[in-house]
Amino acid sequence: MRRTLSLLLVVVALLVASSNFTAPVSAQSSAYNTNFITSITYQNISNADATVTFTFYPPSGSSASPITFNRSLAANAGASLFVGGASELSGFSGQGSAVISSDQPIVATVVQLPQSSTVRNRPLSNGFGSNDGSNNVLIATVLKNQFNQTTKFSIQNADTSPVTVTLRFFRVGEATATHTETFSLNVGTARFFDAGTISQLGASFNGSATIQATGKVVSTAIEATTDSSYRVSAFEGVGTSQFSNTVYMPSALCNFGGSLQRTAYAVQNTSATNPVTVTVSYRGSGSSIIATQSATILPGGKQSFQTCDASGIPSNYNGSAVITSTGAPIVVIGKVFAQPSVSPAFLTAFVGAGSGAQKLAAPYVRWTTTRFDVNPGNRQRAFIAIQNVGTGASGNITVKYFDRNGNLVGTHTLNSIDPGQKTNSNPSLATGQSDRLAEFGYETGGATGGSATIECANSGCQIVAVIRIASANSATNPADIVAEDYNAIPIN
Template sequence: MRRRLSLLLMIMALLVASGNFATSVSAQSSAYNTNFITSITYQNISNANATVTFTFYPPSGSSASPITFNRTLAANAGASLFVGGASELSSFSGQGSAVISSDQPIVATVVQLPQSTTVRNRPLSNGFGSNDGSNNVLIATVLKNQFNQTTKFSIQNADTSTINVTLRFFRVGEATAVHTETFSLNVGTARFFDAGTISQLGTSFNGSATIEATGKVVATAIEATIDSTYRVSAFEGVGTAQFSNTVYMPSALCGFGGSLQRTAYAVQNTSTTNSATVTVSYRDTNNNVVATQSATILPGGKQSFQTCDASGIPSNYNGSAVITSTGAPIVAIGKVFAMASATAFLTAFVGSGSGAQKLAAPYVRWTNTRFDINPGNRQRAFIAIQNVGTGASGNILVKYFDRNGVLVGTHTINSINPGQKTNSNPTQATLSPSQTPDKLTEFGYDGTAIGGSATIECTNPGCRIVAVIRIVSANSATNPNDIVAEDYNGIPIN
């Protein structure tokens, strides 16, 4: 049976042409105005070789035909499809969406590559599995000229026939929609929205969006600054299956590190009729509650929680958070930003309502020697893992695979208790037999070939974990604290 994986490629992602791309790279006035080219990083999570089929769709309303082609992928291997370099896509330009199917289970993460000398961050968002589509999808934060940011997002038909969609925007503190749009979507196609061009939202807007459809849809958003801080991040819309009265955040920070990193959470009420009373509990690494915040959120609305605003939060705080709700289920987006040195630092990830025993991380890299801003710069991946089960996790095994599916090393982490978090990166792994140390210290970089992935598994029966993978790049040749980063969620695979 083929596992159908639906991917939203963001509004700016498919600036694909047959010409050379180097000439399109230039300084940009803001991240909001930056063009991106997409790379799809996909991982075979089975023990057999996979035949993977890509189908690219033009935007909704276009008369162009979809483009379909295949790739093969070894067991446990990870690979990347650079949309700007695929010969099959030489005629595919501008914006669009894609669907991936395979005869083996696969997962995928979309990497947006900025065509800019000033925007260095690479927004990340996960693809959607065949069961992730929903008739009701929420985008927990939508901004227009707010906090120097504006949101762009897309909605894709993940069903088997044409569907009708209703999109509503809600301003913070208001239970009545500010603006509503209705439209239809053909199979596989997407419609794209730029909050900066929607006049009905006024000159500025801080709120959220709800999507209701007659069939299954998925959505992905990208937020970018409109000033010269060049911050950009991406996150997924959340469907009904992820609505929960408890949401876990593996990353909670206040004044952490040399760049004084801090977190903020955008929490959205999933109900259209009932208010949600929400409490954010901040935990230390031993799962002790160190501070709390509370608020009531109106139907369809959102509330922002700044970690550093919580009374009693420790200095240089690095922990986790649990968000609970009564009255209505919620969804939440976590954001991490810096207050010093790293002015372009901004990440986003989706809070998890439940965990899994095993997770996949399709996009993992590490460099000891090339963490720089030179052309072809290399990156570092930091994996934050949280136990969201009711009992001890048992040992946690983080297995690092090269692009051919070969196990390079395994990081064995001692059992953690409920609510606790731990961390991993490739250099902490024990090298597999016949592998050389550079396979971990320069993980994912093998000569001219690039590719690396990981699986994360807890070993106690019934254990449940969640993970957020942070991909970090240098943003300065002289200041080691000046970095950019983006987060994506570990993908459940069992």
């Protein structure tokens, strides 16, 4: 979970895989081969207008100069910068990275827009606060031609001087690195890796990666299918400040809903020397534990846990989980997938949270009541899963929905929940301007943009949240959807 942006800096590692921003959208043979253009959704979490400065860097090793420009953002407002449409970036193409600074606190979520008629999902990942960079970052899951998926990721210098980076890949069940690379990064720049092209990983690879650096770095990953299922998701690398012996997962599912959604957790051992014992505890509608799973993980390695494999989990289960470790802290990536025969392209990813906050921000929120289809609307729906990770009751939880100009459109007040328990919100459940909440984030004339804040009432309360952005994948089958998750960002 990202911390408050106290120094008003967001570092965003971009995967802009298109070399031509105006290229026509076309069918792709797989999600892995699809090009993406980045849109940065950013939110002013203060009560004053902000001047936001964007600095875009070419990839590491390029001789091109950074590009810098400003945007204004009203108090409480959320806006999007489409990299492919910004006039200042007309000469920017290929892969790159960005640093966003502001004279007011801001948060940001990166949206990757597929340049494909067959890949409909939009991978989501959060920007990094100025305190989130670390000299030790872990990527809890890295795949190469495994489960028909391959991972691409970036490593960005988040420090004020050049850094030297050592990247190691660990195969599941092995304590010795399969492959190691060492390289340098200039300030703000990123280097990009495609597991599918790293010959040292062999024909296939299922494991994780560790990143050690002489200064602060951050990392973002995209996982995409290599077959015709067209699934793609994104998640952040996890730095030292987020390592924890207790990790909270607001989403735990087993054959849930019409698309039969399931969760799986990739748990990585942060220690390079000690094994860890991990226990996953599942909760139902209350805070009581209904099932558990346990395993031992080797140093630097990972272990996967599938919710439906836990004894005692009911069908159509929609709950939450708490993952604990002894021997060393852990990091966790949550994934959600659906029954392929119903929703073949459904795949999401989010980062498990080691701690919570009293107030959270969700920069990217949309809702459509009447146009959740592929043709003609292709509009989206946001579902917010909120979990109490404190030691006492949360008190009432208030979700406020703001339009792109920072105006309050509606408020959803939820009853208090107990420790470990979860609850849910979406714009259609809020009270306020009902017509605008019914098509939240979609304004007359075609303008888009909407965000939310989530706050618990009791003194010292701690919550986390995961926002699922869902899109229709069929004009005729309502159960066939695609979706992607991102974590709500603490703002206090």
